[in-house]
Amino acid sequence: MQDFVQTFRDRFGILPPEGMLPKHPLLPFDGAAMLVGSEIAHAHGVALAQAEIGPFLRTAPEGYLLVGFWGHGVQSHAFYYVRVDAQSRVYFRLPHGGVYMDNERAAQRIRAFLTRYFAIEPVxxxxxxxxxAVDAMGEARYRLVGKDGTTVELDRSLLVDASFEERFAPVLPPL
Structure with missing residues (x-):
């Protein structure tokens, strides 16, 4: 896990945001790929391609957590943060590491996106x-249901403009 934290810090210039990693250890899927997950993720299997997102959202069990770096080919490399709990289903597949990508620019976007997302998640x-919350290689789907029943649906990526507060405002009235 220390290797993952160091790789995350080297690539994005920050430590993993508070709340990203659980207190209990995660198990590696493939040491070379820097992809780790919960025991439940290992039992259920990984969802790494765009076509697998829909089935993942429908079937992944509570306690599923997958985080790290993975890619295939020269262009389809990404940072993954995938999680299911009693209240949420989160699938982030953020482009980073492809041979033709501007990885420095991608790292800046990911750093801003993750920092803002993990800051607003407690709210x-x-x-x-x-x-x-799904944001995967430019495609996105967000659906939030407020405690008063207000629903916000968004089908645009927030990776480049991580304006969560503005986009989710209808379900974020003052407590």
Whole structure:
């Protein structure tokens, strides 16, 4: 796990945001790929391609966590943060590491995106009954259901403009 934390820091210039990694250890899927996951993720299997996102959202069990770096070919490399808990389903597949990518620019975007997302996630937990957050290689789907029943749906990526507060404002009234 220390290798993963160091790689994350080297690539993005920050430590993994508070809340990203659990207190219990994660198990490697493939040491070379820097991809780790919960025991539940190992039992359920990984969802690494765009076509697998829909089935993942429908079937992944609570306690599923996958985080790290993986890619195939020369262009389809990404940082993954995939999680299921009682309130949320999160699937982030953020482009980084491909041979033709501007990886420095990608790292800046990922750093800003993750920092802002993990800052707002406690607010989402307090003010929604459920949320789905998918941002994967430019395609996205966000669905938040507020405690008052207000629903926000968004089908645009927030990676470049991580304006979560603005986009989710209808479900984020003051407590």
């Amino acid at each position: 989402l937990r307090a003010r929604t009954i459920s949320f789905v």
